[in-house]
Amino acid sequence: MRTPVVMTLGMVFAPCGLLLNLTCTLAPGWRLVKGFLNQPVDVELYQGLWDMCREQSSRERECGQTDQWGYFEAQPVLVARALMVTSLAATVLGLLLASLGVRCWQDEPNFVLAGLSGVVLFVAGLLSLIPVSWYNHFLGDRDVLPAPASPVTVQVSYSLVLGYLGSCLLLLGGFSLALSFAPWCEERCRRRRKAPSAGPRRSSVSTIQVEWPEPDLAPAIKYYSDGQHRPPPAQHQKPKPKPKVGFPMPRPRPKAYTNSVDVLDGEGWESQDAPSCSTHPCDSSLPCDSDL
Template sequence: MRTPVVMTVGMVLAPCGLLLNLTSTLAPGWRLVKGFRDQPVDVVLYQGLWDMCREQSSRERECGQPDDLGYFKAEPVLVARALMVTSLAVTALGLLLASLGVRCWEDEPRFLLAGLSGLVLFTAGLFSLIPVSWYNHFLADRTVLPFQESPVTVEVSYSLVLGYLGSCLLLLGGFSLALSFAPWCEKCCLRRRKAASGSPRRPSISTVHVDWPQPALPPAIKYYSDGQHRPRPAEVGPADKPKVGFPMPRPQPKTYTNPVDVLDFETGAPSQGASSRSTRPCHSSLPCDSDL
């Protein structure tokens, strides 16, 4: 699986923020003081959290300058020391969690661990942004951050700018890594939906089950043949296959049969029964055989 874009962005911005914050913490360049009366015009004094350095254009930088005004005892300086060191430690912890969560050498990253590392890095960015902003707010305040009287002026130095940049990079990198919670939340929602669909739902209202009698089924369609009930075609075997069609009535015979024997006169003397039959008139509407 390719590393998601949010993880890649976070893994690039977080180390850059760590490097900038480390430089800002150690370098003596939070405030630039210049314009001293009893010194050359090109002499400047760089004040940091741990050291002060004097620099002149024609000479090298000289660090370890004495603190005559109690600059290192000022509250913004003490708070900045504690919070910047805390920010560096928290950033290192966040990068360790991010390296274990992203796992570029594995098939699939650990989204939950990567999201937690994003929260840790975002917190580290807040820890470094708070002292930088507070120090910048009291930069020209003589009562909080003491410096010599006028015409001495103070300006923002490079370490303070690096602290701002490092804090913003940590905030952006932590936020980008924290977006890794989205795939993890999606997987959790899918698991819950599958679990909910697999288990039967309990009704919110109690129900009473009543065993109602089953209604009587209507009789099946009966098959009739020749005016009698026959079994279904599926129940009839090959030997008992019913005849197809309806019985046709036999037609009435239209031919007429004469009961008198017409050959009695040809064979001999007619018998008594035959003579009586021949003299009997034919009352049928059809012609008699004797007439033919």
């Protein structure tokens, strides 16, 4: 996995801010005082948090000057010492956490640790920005920051500029690294959505459970269980004959032609003139077509 852009920016801005703040803290250049009476015109005095240096014509520089006005006992100077040292320590801690969280040599960075380092670096930037801004606010106030009387002038020196730049870089780097929390929060929210709810939801509409009769299944489904076909219970018993319903009807006699009147009576079939029985059967009870 490529290192995210926010982590890359944070790892670039934070060391630069640390270097600038370290220079701002140690260098004697918070305030420039010049225009001393009974001194050469090019004499300048650089005041810092820990030391004072006297410079003339950019050729001779003498540090460790005595504090004649009580500058080092001023409240902005004492507060700036404490907050700048604390800011440096917090920056080192934040960079250590960032190097462990970003892990450019690994496939997956630790988003939580990288985001935590961003928070620490952002706090370090605030700790350095507060004393620099406060010192700059009382820079010309001779009652808060003692200095020789007029015509001596006081001006902003390079250490304050470096302090502002270092604080801004720490704020940007810390904010950039703190954005590493976004993928972690997104993954956590996704897990919460996929996780099952604690209990069943109660419906706002009251429901009534109705038990419907089971439909008749086909024999192939009804008697199939445990992977085997089971014969229905009726197959183990002999089928009973179905009872006959109704009453017997009388059968009609077969139809036949009968004649109750003897139509041959008096015909004299016994006479000799009568035709012989070879053509007409004499014992037949049915009339012949010729007789009719």
